[in-house]
Amino acid sequence: MDQPDPARRARRRDRWADLAATPRGEGALKRWLLLGGQLVLTVAVTWLIVDRVDLGLGELRGLDRSMWLPSPLLFIAASLLLLVAYFVSAAIWGRIVRDLGGPGLPVADSIRMFMIANLGRYLPGKVWQIAGLAALAKGRGVPPATAAGAAVIGQGIAVVAAAAVGMGALLGGPDPYPTWGLVGLALVVLAALLLAVPTVFQRIVGLWFRLTRTAARPEVGGMHALRWLALYTVNWAMYALSFWVLARSLGFGGAPIPVASAFAAAYVLGYAMVFAPAGLGPREGFLIIFLTPHLGAAPAGVLAIVARVWTTLVEVVPAGIFWLGHMARPSAAADTPEERAP
Template identity: 30%
Template sequence: MKRFQRIAGYLVAAALVGYFLWFASSNLDIRVLHELLTPPVIGTLIVAALAYAAIIPVTGWAWARLLAAQGESWPVSWLTAVLAVTQLAKYLPGNIAQHAGRAGLAMREGMAGKSVAITVLQETVLAVAASLIVGVSMLAASEPGLAQLPDGVRPVLAWVVPILLLSVLFLSTVHLSPARLATSPTRAMRLLGKAGGLPGARIALPALAAYAFNYLLIGSGLWLLARSAELPAALDLPLITAAFALSWLLGFLAPGAPAGLGVREGILIVLLAGVGSDGELLAFVLLARATTMLGDVINFLLGSLWLSLTRRIAR
């Protein structure tokens, strides 16, 4: 079953990459791209990249809280540096190099392997939950986004959003310790215990808020970039934020391409279809990819510098 799911995921990813490549080859206009590369757009691109890069310190803060629940105490600055220097590894095929590098650096400095595994798993679950909350909520808040939906879907969002939000918030408040779950007669609950249990509201809710803030931060940067590039006004802040959050989620569920290259672009084009011409949408997704890649480079350079300085201080 797992093999079938993995194969299906790769097929979906390949289809999205193929769709994006076809879309790009059909609508790429070098003149339009050249017109976008003006000083104001380039300046805003740097600002958007810095906003994207800022999600790493936020994630480092959340990771510190998750580690604290496992009895581990680490400086947020060091955790942020570890996250920053391993981001570029996600551009390697397989999408696991960044996690392997992160685990390797952390364990080399004395972090328990179990703590790394548990907190990365909890981070993934909370980040997925945050992407759902932000994506669906922002889509419901966007008039251009709602206009794209079939008439029957719009009223559904009116009750889906609060139910989703309340459900995630409720689950985030539940505290089930590994020790308590270890004695459960249910195998699923024992497995949950081995995965770290449920950390409870004191740990989960701030981390969930941090991951949700990350999507809002990225969306804000991309919206500023769209305005600077004079792309259609229908690409408003809620819609761009929703599209990025949902494309991250769907790209996560359909792995295969390094850093989601082509996959997330294909999803973005599908989600934004109808709010601009094909050429304008292509320009936006290319600018969005340039933003995230530049942000990853900025993080790598700053993280490498920080780790180098802290090693020298330790010596």
């Protein structure tokens, strides 16, 4: 005879309690709680940011459909420029690997590994991209500490470069943005000067290799840091230009420098929100804030949403193709699971 419902519910509660009491159950519970907390925090921060410009979903729904449809030629041009910018980022990483004492990687290999590892950016936290890049590069003879170090140090310098490009959004905005822009510009200049000091940069690089317990101590100095900063600044100018072309493809005007540089500024602030995968949510909120004085709240919201879909597709689709090609290689079957980590 079937057990009564109260008894069945009691047994079910006991099973869940036993599961939660095991180490595996505790770990799973913690992961779900962490993901839930990240989701709540992401939504709350995004809402607080967007609320500053009084932009609601109803206003976006009421827009003419044509505002969401880009001009095909300009959209293709923006997408190609963005893809080239992604590839340039990969080539810079390969250059940093060589400067840190690693082997000289072919540009094609750097692009393939970098794009595949970028899939990890869409997971919570900032470590998956770097871990995947180190694992993939190991199969090409790059020490994991060198590959990860090139990614970590390079990303830090890239954020400084993005901040430099993003200053145009503050300096070209309404009060009090220019004041904050001057403060930000001073901080960027200070960061560049510190990187240029040989002993400072050598200690930064040396600290990384000590933390990873690696015997290698590459001979790099301030000139390397300035070279990488210059390369990343050009790289971020390409990202900003591709975003401006995207805005033009949607028929939006606005001064080129504030509109283009808003993309870089929003990236830096979104990157600081470590709880949001790939800055999802907060980055769009900051982008709307920077664009609203130049385009209006509704067009800024449209551009922010389209830009998120656009950047994701231009990054994920080629990365997926590279990943499939990597798995189809005869040597892929012999790789360890760690070497195949995305």
